[in-house]
Amino acid sequence: MIIIQVAGGLGNQLQQYALYRKFASLGKEARLDLSWYESQSTRENTAITGRRLELADLEGISYTACTAQEKRALVGGAGIGGKLRRRLAPFTVRRFTESAIYHPDIFGLENCYLEGYFACEKYYADILGTLRMEIRFPKSGNPENERLAQEMRQCPSVSVHIRRGDYKNPENAAMFGNICTEAYYEGAVAFLEKQVRNAHFYLFSDDIAYVREHFTGEKYTVVDINHGADSFYDMWLMSQCRHNICANSTFSFWGARLNPHTDKVMVRPTIHKNSQIFVKEEMETLWKGWSFVDPKGNLQLKTV
Numbered sequence: 001m002i003i004i005q006v007a008g009g010l011g012n013q014l015q016q017y018a019l020y021r022k023f024a025s026l027g028k029e030a031r032l033d034l035s036w037y038e039s040q041s042t043r044e045n046t047a048i049t050g051r052r053l054e055l056a057d058l059e060g061i062s063y064t065a066c067t068a069q070e071k072r073a074l075v076g077g078a079g080i081g082g083k084l085r086r087r088l089a090p091f092t093v094r095r096f097t098e099s100a101i102y103h104p105d106i107f108g109l110e111n112c113y114l115e116g117y118f119a120c121e122k123y124y125a126d127i128l129g130t131l132r133m134e135i136r137f138p139k140s141g142n143p144e145n146e147r148l149a150q151e152m153r154q155c156p157s158v159s160v161h162i163r164r165g166d167y168k169n170p171e172n173a174a175m176f177g178n179i180c181t182e183a184y185y186e187g188a189v190a191f192l193e194k195q196v197r198n199a200h201f202y203l204f205s206d207d208i209a210y211v212r213e214h215f216t217g218e219k220y221t222v223v224d225i226n227h228g229a230d231s232f233y234d235m236w237l238m239s240q241c242r243h244n245i246c247a248n249s250t251f252s253f254w255g256a257r258l259n260p261h262t263d264k265v266m267v268r269p270t271i272h273k274n275s276q277i278f279v280k281e282e283m284e285t286l287w288k289g290w291s292f293v294d295p296k297g298n299l300q301l302k303t304v
C-alpha cells in the first residue's frame with residue numbers, strides 16, 4: 001500500500017491527489033492521509049493561514065483515505081510507542097520524504113508512506129488530461145464569476161498570478177522572495193504580447209492594493225471578487241483564461257494545468273525556491289510545454 005500525506009493549500013493538495021491518481025493508474029493500492037488537517041497544531045495554523053482541506057470542496061474528486069491503523073503500520077503512531085519504534089527499529093519504518101525536484105524511483109516503492117508536495121509536472125503529466133476533465137469546481141454563488149469566465153473565454157485572455165502576502169514574511173522571504181520580481185512580470189507580459197495579439201491580462205493577487213498601483217492601463221483587469229472560503233474560485237477563473245502567467249505558487253500552477261486550451265502559453269518562473277538552481281534542459285524535460293522567465297525578466301529560450 002502507498003499512503004500519500006495531504007498537506008498545505010489547494011495547489012499542494014491537488015498535486016498530492018494527482019500523484020495518488022498516478023499510483024492508482026499503475027495498479028497500486030493507494031491511500032491519502034488527511035490527518036494534517038485534523039491535528040491540533042494544524043487547526044491553530046488554519047486560523048492563521050486559512051489552510052483547510054479544500055480538495056473535499058471540489059467535484060469529480062474520488063479517493064480513499066487511509067485509516068489510523070494503516071498509517072501506523074508504515075510509520076508508527078504519534079505516541080511513545082511510535083517514537084520508540086522509530087528510534088529502536090527504524091528498519092520497520094517505511095517512509096519516503098521528498099528531497100529533490102523529481103524522484104522517478106518512487107513508482108517502484110511498495111508499502112510506503114510518502115511526504116512531500118510533488119510539484120514536478122512529470123509525475124502525473126500523462127494523466128493531466130483525465131484530471132482536467134474530472135475535476136470540477138462547484139457553481140459559484142457569485143454571478144460575477146460566471147460573467148468574468150465568459151469574458152475570458154471570448155477574448156485573448158491571460159491570467160497573471162501575483163503572490164505577495166505570506167511571501168513577504170521574513171521566514172518565507174528568504175526561501176520564496178525575489179523570484180517573481182517586477183522584472184519577471186514585465187518580461188512575462190512582454191513575451192505574451194509577442195505571442196498573443198491584443199492580449200488582455202487578468203490579475204489575481206493576495207495584495208490587491210499593490211496590483212492596482214503597479215499594473216495600470218486598459219490591457220489589465222484586476223480580479224477582486226473571491227475572498228475567504230470562495231478564494232479557490234480564482235483558480236477556476238485562471239483556468240478559464242486562454243493563457244497563464246504563474247507565480248512561484250502551486251495555486252497558479254494548477255490554474256494553468258486545468259486550462260483546457262490546447263494552444264495555451266504557460267509561463268512560470270525558472271525556480272520555485274531560492275534553494276534551487278535552474279537547469280534549462282532538465283526543467284524543459286520535467287515541465288514540458290512551459291516557458292520559463294528568470295527574476296531579471298529574461299525568457300529562457302527553448303533548447304532546439
